[in-house]
Amino acid sequence: MSTKIPVIEMFGPTIQGEGAVIGVKTMFVRTYGCDYRCSWCDSAFTWDGSAKDLRVMMEPEEVLSGLLEIGGDRFDTVTISGGNPALIGEGISELIGLLHDRGIKVAIETQGSRWQDWFLEVDALTVSPKPPSSGMATDWTMLDSILTEVGMNARGSYSLKVVVFDDIDYDYAVQVHKRYPDVPFYLQPGNDNVTEEGDISARLLGRLEWLFNKAIADPDMNAARVLPQLHALIWYNKRGK
């Protein structure tokens, strides 16, 4: 089996803006390819063909050396995102091992549509099933099996994160949270215009206030955490931040 990883971008260090690892200083590796086509995807260049020429097939050792070249001694965490990194098996598994050998922690974000054994090795796994507004359908059987397996055997922490654009998405979030009540659960307002240029912070903060107020009023969300995308508040829709 090939160990090459389709990489579309590497950057950092920057500050992780979302979810359980919000505020963490990290490098990013973004893999190319996704089994989803979310209507509002903020990284559609990873799957829509528009940036296909930038994709590079890299050995795990090359990813590591690339990260060290860009980030120097200014990081101890690497976040692997996509696209869906769970489309890739052996290459990511080896990369995790190389990073761990150097004492570097690994965070992953994936939608929970595919399983990889390396989920169990990750320091912080974020499973982010997509709500109805995405246009995607949740594979509940797969999600059940992923959360059961990491619940029993994961070496690191794991959490669920649901992005919410509207009331229907919110109801979906309640459904997810109730289905997995013991899994740390994060709500995040969606960015409903991922191509708008310039300062979008007022719009995003308005959406955060809306979601705050929904969660505050709802006894079903007492154990949820509600967080923004910090990077989008600071760096707006710019790529590579």
Place this chain on the structure above:
Amino acid sequence: MSTKIPVIEMFGPTIQGEGAVIGVKTMFVRTYGCDYRCSWCDSAFTWDGSAKDLRVMMEPEEVLSGLLEIGGDRFDTVTISGGNPALIGEGISELIGLLHDRGIKVAIETQGSRWQDWFLEVDALTVSPKPPSSGMATDWTMLDSILTEVGMNARGSYSLKVVVFDDIDYDYAVQVHKRYPDVPFYLQPGNDNVTEEGDISARLLGRLEWLFNKAIADPDMNAARVLPQLHALIWYNKRGK
């Protein structure tokens, strides 16, 4: 010993805006009285006399019933802040017990200038030593002993948080982080005008970007987390949010 607690305000549920518990849905109890007089304190009404008439001496049972009256079934966490709640012994200890009996979690914020045995019972303890811009001097002997004791015996989680207003504060934050490298460490930009009315989010996001860039460039901050005050981004300088 009296078990009465000097309470200046109770409110919620709202979303915790800061530190390790950022995004958590919580009620707030703010105690009256502080051993510090930070120059930029955002809750100076807890100690400067301006709101002294609002202070109520409450038995722990009264605090519990007040919280239940205000928050109904819409919370499972209570945050006790101040002022400095560590000025209060038996009353807070009893309140923590009453909350735990009902399955309610307790988060505390204190500057680390005083010890209380109930630190060990708290679900999330935030110790927030104050940087030079506050005008306060850190009692390192006390801070050492608090962090040693909670490191050995705390039942819940604990973390350090340092608010940073300028480069001198930042150097202080580095000093704190290096002194306690194994304690989860949070950096937070200070709000340098706590009486400004209206929308202060652009100013606060500017300070967050400044602090992001400081931490990103600094190998000493690889393990730090950098977070804003979410409540101030949404609700500005309003009290009781």
